[in-house]
Amino acid sequence: MFATVEGARSAWESIVAHALRSFLTTLGIAIGVASVVAVIGLMQGMQASIAAQFEGLGGNSLSIAAFTPVEDRLKGKVARLTPDDLDRIAERVDGIASITPLLSLPLQAMAEMRHGTQVAFAAIQGTTHTYQQVYNAYVQSGRFLSPTDDQRRRRVCVLGEKTRENLGLEDPIGAYVEMGGEWLKVVRIMESRGELFGISQDDYALLPYSTLRSMNDPLADTDIAIQVAIAEGADRTAVKARITQLLRHGHGLQPGEPDDFDIQSPEQISAAFGQIGTALTAVVASIVGISLVVGGIGIMNIMLVSVVERTREIGILKALGATRRQILMQFLIEALALAVLGGAVGLAVGFGLAAAVTALVPSLPPAAVPLWAVALSLGFSGLVGVAFGILPASQAANLHPIEALRYE
Amino acid sequence: MALIEMNGIRKSYAMGGQRVDALRQVDLAIESNEYVAIVGSSGSGKSTLMHIIGCLDTPSAGNYRLNGQDVEQLGEIELASIRNREVGFVFQSFNLLARADALRNVMQPLIYRGVGFGARRRMALAALAQVGLSDRAEHRPNQLSGGQRQRVAIARALVASPSILLADEPTGNLDALATEQVMALFDALHAQGHTVIVVTHEAEIAAHCQRVIELVDGRARSGSG
Numbered sequence: 216m217f218a219t220v221e222g223a224r225s226a227w228e229s230i231v232a233h234a235l236r237s238f239l240t241t242l243g244i245a246i247g248v249a250s251v252v253a254v255i256g257l258m259q260g261m262q263a264s265i266a267a268q269f270e271g272l273g274g275n276s277l278s279i280a281a282f283t284p285v286e287d288r289l290k291g292k293v294a295r296l297t298p299d300d301l302d303r304i305a306e307r308v309d310g311i312a313s314i315t316p317l318l319s320l321p322l323q324a325m326a327e328m329r330h331g332t333q334v335a336f337a338a339i340q341g342t343t344h345t346y347q348q349v350y351n352a353y354v355q356s357g358r359f360l361s362p363t364d365d366q367r368r369r370r371v372c373v374l375g376e377k378t379r380e381n382l383g384l385e386d387p388i389g390a391y392v393e394m395g396g397e398w399l400k401v402v403r404i405m406e407s408r409g410e411l412f413g414i415s416q417d418d419y420a421l422l423p424y425s426t427l428r429s430m431n432d433p434l435a436d437t438d439i440a441i442q443v444a445i446a447e448g449a450d451r452t453a454v455k456a457r458i459t460q461l462l463r464h465g466h467g468l469q470p471g472e473p474d475d476f477d478i479q480s481p482e483q484i485s486a487a488f489g490q491i492g493t494a495l496t497a498v499v500a501s502i503v504g505i506s507l508v509v510g511g512i513g514i515m516n517i518m519l520v521s522v523v524e525r526t527r528e529i530g531i532l533k534a535l536g537a538t539r540r541q542i543l544m545q546f547l548i549e550a551l552a553l554a555v556l557g558g559a560v561g562l563a564v565g566f567g568l569a570a571a572v573t574a575l576v577p578s579l580p581p582a583a584v585p586l587w588a589v590a591l592s593l594g595f596s597g598l599v600g601v602a603f604g605i606l607p608a609s610q611a612a613n614l615h616p617i618e619a620l621r622y623e
Numbered sequence: 624m625a626l627i628e629m630n631g632i633r634k635s636y637a638m639g640g641q642r643v644d645a646l647r648q649v650d651l652a653i654e655s656n657e658y659v660a661i662v663g664s665s666g667s668g669k670s671t672l673m674h675i676i677g678c679l680d681t682p683s684a685g686n687y688r689l690n691g692q693d694v695e696q697l698g699e700i701e702l703a704s705i706r707n708r709e710v711g712f713v714f715q716s717f718n719l720l721a722r723a724d725a726l727r728n729v730m731q732p733l734i735y736r737g738v739g740f741g742a743r744r745r746m747a748l749a750a751l752a753q754v755g756l757s758d759r760a761e762h763r764p765n766q767l768s769g770g771q772r773q774r775v776a777i778a779r780a781l782v783a784s785p786s787i788l789l790a791d792e793p794t795g796n797l798d799a800l801a802t803e804q805v806m807a808l809f810d811a812l813h814a815q816g817h818t819v820i821v822v823t824h825e826a827e828i829a830a831h832c833q834r835v836i837e838l839v840d841g842r843a844r845s846g847s848g
């Protein structure tokens with residue numbers, strides 16, 4: 216303990232005595248830590264915002280979509296979920312609070328819409344009134360699609376905020392927009408969902424499911440996605456198993472053949488995104504690890520020079536009774552202090568950098584530097600300092616007192 | 624039993640495959656509280672002998688007993704402890720820590736004895752007072768005259784109250800006045816009970832001492848002071 220305090224004292228003195236050199240020495244570590252903190256901060260911020268997006272997908276639900284196994288794809292088969300599948304699930308599965316079809320236009324996801332001279336492209340989906348519950352979507356003005364809209368195939372639509380803006384609709388409710396030669400009455404504008412990775416989440420139009428089906432070529436193969444909200448008290452696993460059984464039977468799959476559909480819960484989807492984030496973080500961390508090692512080599516280099524420069528001083532200290540261990544500690548602590556100092560500077564710069572980037576790019580979510588990243592970068596800097604300080608420090612410690620005193 | 628006892632001490636250096644003997648065969652004994660001058664021509668091995676006495680260096684052969692202890696048997700930590708507690712070294716070229724002020728220089732050896740900061744400061748200030756430099760405590764070596772630097776070095780040598788003071792040509796770089804001041808200090812320290820050994824080639828310095836040991840041809844020849 217005493218040796219540590221005295222080591223820190225003399226380390227601090229020699230760092231201050233060569234302030235500029237110390238600063239330049241720590242630059243490598245500082246840059247490494249600054250980049251890791253900035254990148255981790257930005258990525259954590261993004262992950263938090265992705266997680267927030269998926270919370271909108273409702274807690275207890277299942278997403279069902281067609282999935283073509285590789286072998287079938289090679290044979291030219293394409294799996295589909297059909298309106299029959301929807302009916303089958305709706306009629307024969309217990310424990311479902313609501314079932315919502317999502318019909319996208321075949322081949323193209325975006326369709327041209329017009330209002331007066333304004334033309335806009337929007338993602339078109341056909342769905343039913345239950346969409347609102349499943350997606351926790353909220354009204355901004357007007358009413359949502361109703362069951363009768365669907366039954367009567369009414370020519371109505373609900374617009375995202377961005378699409379309304381693109382169409383130049385100042386007073387949207389009750390206005391008519393044209394799509395594929397049909398006139399649709401706007402019944403509602405949805406509340407803004409913001410941006411994700413700079414892409415607006417509000418550029419879409421929702422039509423009644425049957426309306427969109429009737430507008431398409433009835434002979435065209437339709438493929439729908441199905442959202443199922445699980446009833447309170449019902450077991451999601453059981454519901455999932457029942458749906459799987461029903462769809463396999465309906466699609467005439469033999470035992471041993473793979474499913475031609477995919478059932479996912481929101482946690483699975485957000486977990487997949489989490490994994491991507493974790494992998495990215497790991498890649499960045501290893502790149503930064505390399506830069507920290509380079510910074511450590513810089514410290515070692517300067518420390519080796521410093522030991523040679525201070526050879527006489529070390530000789531004096533030995534003549535005054537310093538042991539090998541005491542000299543070793545002094546130089547080791549000096550290397551550690553340099554590295555941790557660099558780490559601290561890097562931390563501050565990294566925080567600033569992350570804040571500056573999010574301030575300059577408005578579509579980025581605010582950066583969040585977690586405590587573990589702070590601890591990790593400081594800890595790793597210290598480790599690098601000690602690891603690369605050992606060689607110079609033991610060189611200093613092993614000097615022969617008289618030879619050191621004779622050194623010119 | 625003598626404080627310092629040397630038998631058949633040899634110190635050789637290998638120079639380009641050839642063996643150079645700085646000390647060939649040194650036998651000597653120095654009692655506690657003696658005041659000894661070591662003289663000899665330049666290159667006769669005076670510094671080498673001092674380094675061995677002060678445990679800064681080890682002999683190539685022979686037996687050296689300090690306080691009855693065979694130095695050859697001691698490990699690195701024990702040798703460091705002897706340099707720290709038993710011996711105070713004063714060099715011709717001062718060997719002060721350039722970046723530290725006088726006070727910090729004098730405090731330095733106490734660090735290796737585990738003395739806390741406050742006590743260290745008090746002891747160092749007392750030692751500086753003893754050499755008459757209380758008013759120069761915050762001066763760095765380059766802000767002091769040669770004589771003042773050597774007095775700081777003496778304060779540093781005696782701050783840990785060592786039994787032996789070793790001075791290797793301590794006045795070699797000093798003018799007459801500073802030389803007088805430094806020698807007066809050694810006289811006083813001897814009077815206080817320290818064992819003082821001074822290397823010199825000046826007769827006036829040797830005259831301060833009780834006994835003169837002359838190094839000739841790598842051997843010690845004892846004379847009287």
Ligand SMILES: Nc1ncnc2c1ncn2[C@@H]1O[C@H](COP(=O)(O)OP(=O)(O)O)[C@@H](O)[C@H]1O
Nearest residue numbers: 636638643645664665666667668669670671672
């Ligand atoms: N490290 C060394 N390597 C080789 N020779 C040395 C070394 N140190 C001292 N010597 C030689 O030892 C002899 C005695 O040196 P030294 O003890 O310094 O003499 P003095 O102090 O009496 O002038 C000299 O001839 C010197 O050249």
Ligand SMILES: [Mg+2]
Nearest residue numbers: 669670671791
């Ligand atoms: Mg000499």
